[in-house]
Amino acid sequence: MKLRRSLKIFLICVMMAMASITVVSFSHLAANYFEQGLDGGMRMMMMDIGREVALTGQKTEMMMGFHVAHHWQAIPSDIAALFEPLEQPMQFVKYIENQHWFSAPERAVFLMRYDQTAGDPLYIYRVLDDVQRPELIQNRPWGEIPHFVQLISYAVLGIGLFGLCMYFLVQRVAKPVERLALWAKQLTPEQLVIPAPDFHYNELNRLAKVVKNSLVSVDSALRREQKFLAHASHELRTPIAVVRSNSELLMKLLEKQSSPEKRQQVLERICRAGVTMSDL
Numbered sequence: 368m369k370l371r372r373s374l375k376i377f378l379i380c381v382m383m384a385m386a387s388i389t390v391v392s393f394s395h396l397a398a399n400y401f402e403q404g405l406d407g408g409m410r411m412m413m414m415d416i417g418r419e420v421a422l423t424g425q426k427t428e429m430m431m432g433f434h435v436a437h438h439w440q441a442i443p444s445d446i447a448a449l450f451e452p453l454e455q456p457m458q459f460v461k462y463i464e465n466q467h468w469f470s471a472p473e474r475a476v477f478l479m480r481y482d483q484t485a486g487d488p489l490y491i492y493r494v495l496d497d498v499q500r501p502e503l504i505q506n507r508p509w510g511e512i513p514h515f516v517q518l519i520s521y522a523v524l525g526i527g528l529f530g531l532c533m534y535f536l537v538q539r540v541a542k543p544v545e546r547l548a549l550w551a552k553q554l555t556p557e558q559l560v561i562p563a564p565d566f567h568y569n570e571l572n573r574l575a576k577v578v579k580n581s582l583v584s585v586d587s588a589l590r591r592e593q594k595f596l597a598h599a600s601h602e603l604r605t606p607i608a609v610v611r612s613n614s615e616l617l618m619k620l621l622e623k624q625s626s627p628e629k630r631q632q633v634l635e636r637i638c639r640a641g642v643t644m645s646d647l
Contacts, residue, residue, distance in 0.1 A: 379533055386529040390522055409477050410459050413491045417481030420489060436490040446476055446492060453480040453490070543567050551578050556586050602647055606640035613637045 416433050428435060436442045439452055449462045457480065464474040478492040543566040550564060559582060563575040617633045 379530075379537055382533050383526070383530055386526055386533075390525055390529075394518075394522070406459070406461065409461075409493070410479060413459070413477070413479040413493075414457070414481060417479075417483075417489050417491055433491050433493045436492070437487065439490060442478075442490055442492065446478070446494065449476060450478055453478070453488075456480065456482040456488075540568075543571050547571050547575055550575065554579070554582060559583050559586060599647060603644060606643040606647075609640040610637055613640070 412431070413433060416430050416435065420430070420435055439447065450460050453460065459477075459479045461478070462476040473496075475495040476492065477495075478490065481489045481491055483489060546564075547566050559579065563572070563579050566572055566575060613633045613636045617630060617637070620630050620633065
């Protein structure tokens with residue numbers, strides 16, 4: 368059994384697919400921009416700390432939550448093992464630990480090399496391993512709901528609202544199309560002289576005009592055919608009557624064994640009537 372395709376369902380599916388792709392793409396783009404903004408802020412703070420340490424000449428190991436190491440070996444081994452030694456000035460690296468892409472990070476490590484004026488590098492790093500503390504989570508909006516559930520909820524809500532708008536839009540477009548189909552189905556020859564109704568859209572009105580003109584052309588051809596058949600049947604009545612009457616006359620002449628001349632005349636009249644019908 369072949370399934371009948373529906374333009375309405377096809378349009379809804381295509382628009383929903385486009386909306387889903389758009390939502391996912393822009394969500395990914397927004398997440399990347401957010402992450403790049405955080406990286407930029409973290410890098411600026413590290414540069415300020417490196418500049419402050421370089422100006423004061425302090426040998427401090429910690430400032431505003433950031434750790435400062437004056438050589439690579441001073442970095443804790445568990446942190447140094449996450450990265451390759453930084454060779455470029457102002458090089459910035461990070462390490463994010465999470466279960467999957469949609470989950471909130473459980474641990475984050477940021478590391479930057481800052482070169483002082485004298486040429487001695489500083490290694491500034493910060494470890495964030497308390498982002499999932501209960502007191503921080505409770506103070507956030509929807510703090511008790513997992514991050515993954517929040518993302519899915521927003522995505523479903525956005526796609527659902529878009530689908531609802533698409534449904535009403537398709538319904539608004541589909542109703543005039545259904546009216547056009549019903550009008551074309553119920554159109555009779557008597558209604559061809561009546562102007563076509565307005566279907567609200569220029570394309571549908573043009574289509575209705577094309578349908579009406581086609582039916583007018585078919586009706587005109589049908590009327591010409593009927594007129595031709597009426598004239599042809601009227602013209603054929605005379606030679607048919609001649610053939611029938613002369614056939615009966617010929618049968619009577621054969622019964623009476625009349626002269627060949629009379630029978631010849633009757634046959635000639637029948638032949639002329641046949642020629643007349645052939646000409647018609």
